[in-house]
Amino acid sequence: MYDHRKIGRELGLFDSDPLIGAGLPYWLPAGAAVRRALESYISEVERRAGYQQVYSPVLGKRELYEISGHWAKYHDDMYPPMDIGEEQLVLRPSICPHHALMFRSRSHSYRELPLRFSELGGQYRAELSGAIAGLTRVRAMQLNDAHIFCRLDQVAGEAESALALINQAYADLQISPSRYVLALPDESLNSPQSNYVGDAESWAHAVEILREVLKNAGIDYEDAPGDAAFYGPKIDIQMMDSAGREFSLSTVQIDFHQPERFGLEYIGADGNKHRPVMVHRAIVGSIxxxxxxxxxxxxxxxxxxxxxxxxxxxxxxxxxxxxxAEVSRRALDRGLRVEIAHADEGSLGARIRENRWAPYQAVIGAREAAAGELAIRERDGNRHDPAPIGAVLDEIAERCVPGALRRRSELSSPAAVRSGA
Known part of the structure; x- marks a missing residue:
């Protein structure tokens, strides 16, 4: 594996500056292009899977996190409150309390559920300087987060759908997890000094659901006592970095606690008020x-x-x-990210080597220019015979669509995702 800190700076993807601060990288144009492509992909996959995108502030009152439980269980990892007049505002460590308030802001019928809110939003962790590492451990991150509000009988299906979306994303990204973990509470769950919230019965039910989800997906996993979130168990999908360190990238969590704390309700088929369950999930975790x-x-x-x-x-x-220049314009019109390696920038061979990271190179000589054709060279060295410009650009544009988005009808609903179509 490559060291992302070294390669990322060499390729001009990201960098940092002491005046901005440790753990606060900035994105250069090339890295911003990768990030936008990833964000657009996730947004479209979520849209087709029935998610509704929302936006929420990166600040909240301290009281918000006292209600959610973050202040009591997580405040050591949060930034100190900012005194603004009579209020104390906090940079959010998590997006879920905001989404709980969004759900609470309107009345809901059982017919609306599951209601899936997704957000690519900022969240902040007061990491110590010694813990910061490139892009894998930062103080400000953009999280691909979502919260599903559903009936109890819908929880397993929504968790299965979320896991299927994660695995599809990994296939499109061409990355593989090092292992799957079922993060469980430790033995302190039932003690007065417990770091967890909620009752043992709810925890046991949530764990049972997640075990069934993993079993149905045919995924081998390991139990990890003590690694659960303070409000519920979770499936963590682990990755390994170039130094052999493991970290969590994606997650699926079941939460009975926050709906209770925020008084979330929906009107059931019986006309009575019922408590929804929250399923937290992140397809690719932080960007x-x-x-x-x-x-x-x-x-x-x-x-x-x-x-x-x-x-x-x-x-x-x-x-x-x-x-x-005309080829570049037509490529841009097709949504491609394109550059020209001009003739005065060196020999053809040198320019080909300098641009070896690009998936496709189009060489234009006198013959191609006269015929209105392109001769394509792929990154792996494969060469194609000259062909009409429009046809070549159309084919490249089609190849530059990730697999999940090519299967338009198959990802149109969570049911299709669950079925493994």
Whole structure:
């Protein structure tokens, strides 16, 4: 594996500055392109799976996190409150309390459930300087988060759907987990000094559901006592970095606690009020960790749909520069990320080597310019015969769509995802 910190800086993906602070990387244009592609992919996959995108503030009153339980159980990892007039505001350590309030802001019928809120939002952790590591351990992150509010009889199906979306994303990203973990409470669950909230019966039910989800998915997993969230058990999907350190990337969690704390309700078929269950899930976790893993697995040679530059146009001489500009314009119109390696930037061979990270290179000589054709060279060295410009660009654009988004009808609903279609 590659070290994402070294490769990321060499390729101009991200960097940091002491004046901004440790654990606060910034994204350079190439890295921002990868990030936007990843975010767009997740947003579209979620939309087709029935999620509704929302936005919420990165600040909240201290009281919000006292209600959710984060302040009591998690405040050592939170930034100190900011005194603003009579209020104390906190940078949020988690997005779930905001989504709980969104659910509570409207009345809901059982017919609306499951209600799936997704957000790509910022959250903040007061990490010590010694714990910070590149993109995998940061103080400010963008989390691909979602919270599903559902009836008890829907929980298993929603957890299964979430796990299926995660595994589909891994296939499209061409990454593989090191292991799956069922994070459980430790023996302190029933003690007065417990770090966990809620009753033992709810915890046991949630654990039983997640075990069944993993079994139905045919996934081998390991129990991890003591690794549960303070409000519930979870499935953690683990990755390994280049130094052999393991970290969690994606998660599926069942939460009976926060619906109770926030007084969440829906009107059931019987006309009475009922308490929903929250399913927390993150398909790729934080964008920072996801990109770190992608760099370490692919070493900069990203899948075509994620590459910062998908097509490099190489005019052999100044005579083909005008045609190269036209090819670039037509590629941009098809949504491709394209650059021109101009003839005065070096020999053709040197320009090909300098742009070796691009999935596709289009060489334009006098013959191709006169015929309105492109000769494509792929990153793996495979070469194609010259073909009409439009047809070549159409084929590249189709190849630059991730697999999950090509299967348009098959990912149109959570039921389709659960079925494994």
């Amino acid at each position: 920072e960790r996801a990109v770190a893993q992608l760099i370490e697995v692919h070493g900069g040679a990203f899948p075509a749909w994620l590459a910062p530059v998908q097509l490099v146009v190489l005019p052999i001489s100044d005579d083909e520069e005008k045609v190269a």
